[in-house]
Each structure stands twice: as structure tokens, then as C-alpha cells.
Amino acid sequence: MAEKGFNFFRNNAFSFSTFIVLLGYLVTHSKWVQKVDSHLVDFNNHKANQTLHMPFESRIKLFVPRTELDSRLKNIEQLLHELNKQLKYK
Secondary structure, three states, X not given: OHHHHHHHHHXXXXXXXXXXXXXXXXXXXXXXXXHHHHHHHHHHHHXXXXXXXXXXXXXXXXXXXHHHHHXXXXXXXXXXXXXXXXXXXX
């Protein structure tokens, strides 16, 4: 029985070694595909992040223009001057 098994292995050594090589290639390839897929998921999550990649229209809505800030500061100054005058008269 052991001799039959040895002869089987010797007669089919090429096909067995080819099977082992293919099996190793499939394992390596599947690991590589899984790694690429996980990187794609991470990339898509990064691309969808609106805080890092905000469209220009959203940036305009988020940030107040400088002219508006200047006018608000002038209004605050005027109110402070008026309050200061009112406090002086009392």
C-alpha cells in the first residue's frame, strides 16, 4: 500500500506541485485583493468627508465675508460709544 502511494506521488508529482503553486497564488492574490478593497473603502470614506473636502459653495456659506464683519464691528463700536455717553451723563 505504501509503495502504491509513493508511485502515485512520483507519477503525479508535476500536477501536485502545480496544484500547490496555484493554491499559493490564490491565497496570495486573495490577500492582495482584500488589502486593496480595504484601502478603497478607506479612500471612499476620506473622499466623502465634508470637513476635509468642503465644496467652494459650502465654504462661502460657512465663512462670513470680511465686509460683513467690518460693518458689524463698526455697529458694535457705535453702540459702545453711545453707552459710554449715556453713562457719562448719568
